[in-house]
Amino acid sequence: MSDLSLELPRGNNPPRRNSGFSFVRLKKTTQVGLKSIYNHGLRSLLTVLGIVIGVAAVIAMLAVSEGASFEAQQQFRDLGANNILLKSVKPAEVEETSRQGFGPPQAIVYGLTNADIRTIQDTIPGVQNVIASRIVKKNVWNLGNSINTDVVGTAVDYPVSRNYNLRVGRFFSQSEVRDHANVVVLSDEVARELFPIDNPLGNSVRIDGDYYNIVGIMESEGFSNLGQNQAGSSNAAPSRIFIPITSSRTRFGETTTRQTAGGVESETVELHEAIIQVENQETVIQVGEVIEQILARRHRNEDYTIEVPLALLRQAEESALRDQIVAGAIAGISLLVGGIGIMNIMLASVTERTREIGIRRALGAKKKDIIGQFLIEAVILSGVGGLIGVVLGITIPFFISLFWGMTTIVTPLAPILAFSISAMIGVIFGIYPSMRAADMDPVEALRHE
Numbered sequence: 001m002s003d004l005s006l007e008l009p010r011g012n013n014p015p016r017r018n019s020g021f022s023f024v025r026l027k028k029t030t031q032v033g034l035k036s037i038y039n040h041g042l043r044s045l046l047t048v049l050g051i052v053i054g055v056a057a058v059i060a061m062l063a064v065s066e067g068a069s070f071e072a073q074q075q076f077r078d079l080g081a082n083n084i085l086l087k088s089v090k091p092a093e094v095e096e097t098s099r100q101g102f103g104p105p106q107a108i109v110y111g112l113t114n115a116d117i118r119t120i121q122d123t124i125p126g127v128q129n130v131i132a133s134r135i136v137k138k139n140v141w142n143l144g145n146s147i148n149t150d151v152v153g154t155a156v157d158y159p160v161s162r163n164y165n166l167r168v169g170r171f172f173s174q175s176e177v178r179d180h181a182n183v184v185v186l187s188d189e190v191a192r193e194l195f196p197i198d199n200p201l202g203n204s205v206r207i208d209g210d211y212y213n214i215v216g217i218m219e220s221e222g223f224s225n226l227g228q229n230q231a232g233s234s235n236a237a238p239s240r241i242f243i244p245i246t247s248s249r250t251r252f253g254e255t256t257t258r259q260t261a262g263g264v265e266s267e268t269v270e271l272h273e274a275i276i277q278v279e280n281q282e283t284v285i286q287v288g289e290v291i292e293q294i295l296a297r298r299h300r301n302e303d304y305t306i307e308v309p310l311a312l313l314r315q316a317e318e319s320a321l322r323d324q325i326v327a328g329a330i331a332g333i334s335l336l337v338g339g340i341g342i343m344n345i346m347l348a349s350v351t352e353r354t355r356e357i358g359i360r361r362a363l364g365a366k367k368k369d370i371i372g373q374f375l376i377e378a379v380i381l382s383g384v385g386g387l388i389g390v391v392l393g394i395t396i397p398f399f400i401s402l403f404w405g406m407t408t409i410v411t412p413l414a415p416i417l418a419f420s421i422s423a424m425i426g427v428i429f430g431i432y433p434s435m436r437a438a439d440m441d442p443v444e445a446l447r448h449e
Helices: 023-039 041-079 092-100 114-123 174-178 188-194 221-231 245-252 281-298 309-352 354-362 367-404 413-438 442-447
Strands: 083-088 127-142 145-154 166-169 183-186 204-207 210-218 240-244 255-260 263-268 273-278 304-307
Touching: 023 041, 023 367, 041 309, 041 367, 041 413, 083 281, 114 127, 114 273, 114 281, 127 188, 127 245, 127 255, 145 188, 145 245, 174 245, 183 188, 183 204, 188 210, 240 245, 273 281, 281 304, 281 309, 309 354, 309 367, 309 413, 354 367, 354 442, 367 413
Parallel strands: 145 240, 183 210
Antiparallel strands: 083 273, 083 304, 127 145, 127 204, 127 273, 166 210, 183 240, 204 210, 255 263
């Protein structure tokens, strides 16, 4: 029989009625609930396990989803929220026509032009700066070491616009662009390939028949990937080298020739990329639409692409919200299963303690006393499971980042939300068993064996 019972009245003094569920009564009820849970330890443990798994799954899945979302959004942020990216693309119909041609090969002309850039600068208000680039595939030499890489001819603002960081040295200056200087900035990968032992800074590399003085080295891409796993950002330039755009035009021209399986192919591209920097972030999307209209009028074929990182960022944010809702809903099913487990054990407990309930009711216990006892037991089970699940849910993302290199972010809202749901489940799924126990007929309960 439970330790929780009402004392029989002594003498002629009528029993005092306690109109409320006092703190002393709450304390005694909690003690009885803990004792009942302890007496059925294995069953209680299995019931709590469902809540633990549910809460941990909610927190871990939201952490992985939040981390993936942050990485995706950071990539668009690194492109610049105020930037619009233009790229030259070879149209499929132009490529097919060149393959079917007869006679000597003619240069395929496509892509962005200098006239396009001037039109954008002159006609669209709010355009702060335009950074144009040419990209040529070349073999770069240092003595016996060589690497085939992209040679990017660009302006002095290029690394700032793309959030690229220099590891050592500097980027070329405006005067070097104006003078068509033979200076070059290497990516860390190219520097390590060409200079495995020596310090590249101050030395020179050969491209075709010209030598270029090395003035800077970009940040290591491998180091940045490690930083990306921890912080979600990457500020390293890809495997390429950078020279002034004027030097690129002078040394390489606008027509490039390469050997293919079908013969020799020539291409004429004035600009391969252009970064349009807009003064006001609120007008970036509108400026992008105007640029698309201008290029559509100036180009017969769609030999360009337009990317607006701000629009892509907003799409990524909306997609991340949907992913988090789906992940939370899937993990919430585990909590629902845990709640059903709590209801199951409470119903079994009511059946086992039918006689105890009858004795308590016969001694004067009210329905609210019975409801309070079983409801407290359900809340204890869900609360303990929720706390263990929170600790486990915060720990799991740490090991995911440690062993799999994925970015995981546990927001303060996730543990609070998961624990609150687990406590609410204890109340919701504990109400029915409690009401069922309170509605028992005391006489029938006393006859129960």
